[in-house]
Structures are given as structure tokens and as C-alpha cells.
Amino acid sequence: MLKSLLSRFANDLKVMVDETFGKPVADALNNDIASIKAKTTFECGFRQGAKDSELIRETRQSKRVLLTFDRNTINETRYPPCSHGGIIIVKDPHWTATTIVQEMKALTRSGRRKLARHGVTHLYRDRAVIYQHEGLTEVVHF
Secondary structure, three states, rough: HHHHHHHHHHOEEOOOOOEHHHHHHHHOOOOHHOOOOEEOOOOOOOOOOOOOOHHHHHHHHHEEEEEOOOOOOOOOOOOOOOOOOOOEEOOOOOHHHHHHHHHHHHHOOOOOOOOOOEEEEOOOEEEEEEEOOOHHEEEEOO
């Protein structure tokens, strides 16, 4: 019983929510998706305007996946898969906390949540494109 309980928490996806989304998105993820444990960048000890490289380094140390809207400076070319804890980039330009929760819920239910760790995931309303180690790419349709 204890072993199954511990393994359940080990399988949770730990997410660090970028300051663009903030506390409302982190709270919505924590409340609506049991398999996600979200914290904001502020709760992880960063100040406003933290450098991307610092956030990416923290993902590796804390075993968290960075959830961000920054598609200009954070991508799979600059931060290749397996060089960090994982990055999920929301591609919906008209996002709300509700749409992000729906997209993350669809990703977790797709059975491909594990691929987000150490990969770079582009999250759309209807699909996720996950870039993995050695140029492998997987498209998951919701």
C-alpha cells in the first residue's frame, strides 16, 4: 500500500509555471489535474524577469517541467531535449487559465505525459508536438 502511494507521487508531473501565467494557472492546474503538482517561478525562488537560462537550469535541479508562453527565446534549438528537466511551450495566442488546464489535461490523458520530461513540448489546443532526444519527434492528437 505504501509503495503504491509513493509511486503515485513519483509519477506526478512537477511543473514550474512561468510568470506570464502566474498563480491563477498554477492553482488551476493543482485543483483540476491530480497528476500535476504546479508551482510558480516565484514559489521556486525566482524574481520577476528571471533569465531563461536560470529557469532552465532550475528545471534540471528540481526535476520540474517549465510551462511557458515564451516561444521567441525558449525553443528546442536553443535548449535541446535532455539538457534540462523539460519545457512545455503553450502555442495558443489567446490562452486563458481554463484553456491551459484543458490542454494539460489532454496531454496527461494521452498517455504521453512522461515524454514531456526532458523534452520540449509545443502544446496546441488539439495536439502536442514533443521533441525528444536524438531528433525524435512525436505528435499526439487530442
